[in-house]
Amino acid sequence: MEKMLLKIENIYYDYKENNDLLPVLAEINISVKRGEFICIIGPSGCGKSTLFNILVGLEKPDKGRIFLKGEDITGTRGHIAYMPQRDLLFPWRTVMENVLLGVEIKKENLQKAYQEAEKLIPLFGLKGFENHYPDQLSGGMRQRAALLRTVLTHNDILALDEPFGALDALTRTTMQEWILSIQEKLDKTILFITHDIEEAILLADRIIILNGRPGRITDKLKIDLQPPRCRTDKVFVDYREKLLERLSAEDDFNKNTETSRRE
Template sequence: MTLEILLEDVAKSYRMNGVSLPVLDGVSLQVEEKEFVSLIGPSGCGKSTLFNIICGLTEPDRGRVLLGGRAGVRAGEAVSYMPQKDLLLPWRTVLDNVVLARRATREDSRAVKKEAMELMPLFGLSGFENSYPAELSGGMRQRAALMRTVLARRRVLLLDEPFGALDAITRNRMQQWLLQVWDNFRQAVLFVTHDIDEAIFLADRVYVLTPRPARVCLHLNIDLPRPRQVEMVTTERFLALKKQIMRALQYGAG
């Protein structure tokens, strides 16, 4: 198995008003090929900083970051990042928004748009290709944003609370839909969330972070069968996994 992401002893501090503010304190984690990994922790613990380091936007103070199983792989070649806000360009149609990453690589626009049109039904956007973001529901905007991320054709998807702003019913539907999309493409996923149920339901493994400065206080294998069914959240095993994460969050906060 290829290690798509490997972080070893990653630390980061910032200077604020002349004082050092530690954000990450020796974080180590890994994401393997075709694996879905959730990352959960309290607000402000440094999850966004961790993503910025993986994306190459921020340099760690110490530690090692490997992408694609080897040194020298640039983040832009291996990683596609979807932030919490969809960041769709309001003056572009859905079709023009989802092909942006591929257009930036100067690929043939007709071929890229043809590929995007073929994927519209899978992403629930068929018939909305020429609509603008303001005409879409919150869930549909997130589908378009995820389609743009997947269509970039990178080996790793970094998803930063993509469903955090959605209502509970829409969020549950989006979780099941995301697993269907992932099953089609099987890119490695590192998924940030504040929702324990979401972390367990989606992932093969879960990392739990402490409050800032973040450390990994629990690494948990999710031994639930796939495909995942919504009824699983009431099973004894699911509740046992949830209890472990809740304890880790409480212990880390203490």
């Protein structure tokens, strides 16, 4: 049996405010193989971003454990690279200064990181823009700079929280194709949050559906499509309909459950 790179085991998390507890996540179990591209989809408020915060050590679960290469990393930082929804580039730093920020914070060898960044800059479509500032870049270029900063942390797993959500449709399509090529060239494992069903089918080896309050994994779907994937392909359309049906069914169940509780 293939050894898992990452195991998320029975995670529970409650949001605490004063003396009140709001259940956010329950019974979250995910196993990830090296080199997989996994998309997590679900409606707003189901705990997707909270799950990532727990995964990268920004929050600690109330119950459950996270294992990376067999090591318990629950509640600790620095093991999984994280890129939030916004690029968070500092406007007063150049592209090169921004991509080296993580290395500076970790107090690693800056000269070595600079040399590595120089080699990766063309691959990330930023050649000639090293000394530009964020407000001089397009939306797609800002996201590529933020992703390069994430890659330079040298973690095996990248956790990307809706990285293309704020981009226009044309740029988003270009970025979707680009990130697949980057994953293959850099041999990374990617966990990717999205609201976009088609984006998930285009990118993922597996799709995990998170739904409800508290958020639970309600379904997992393996995408058996060879690249390049086409949105108009019959099998692609079938996957889309299947996911829409499963998400709608869960949404109706959640609404009925909430109504029953009120009654």
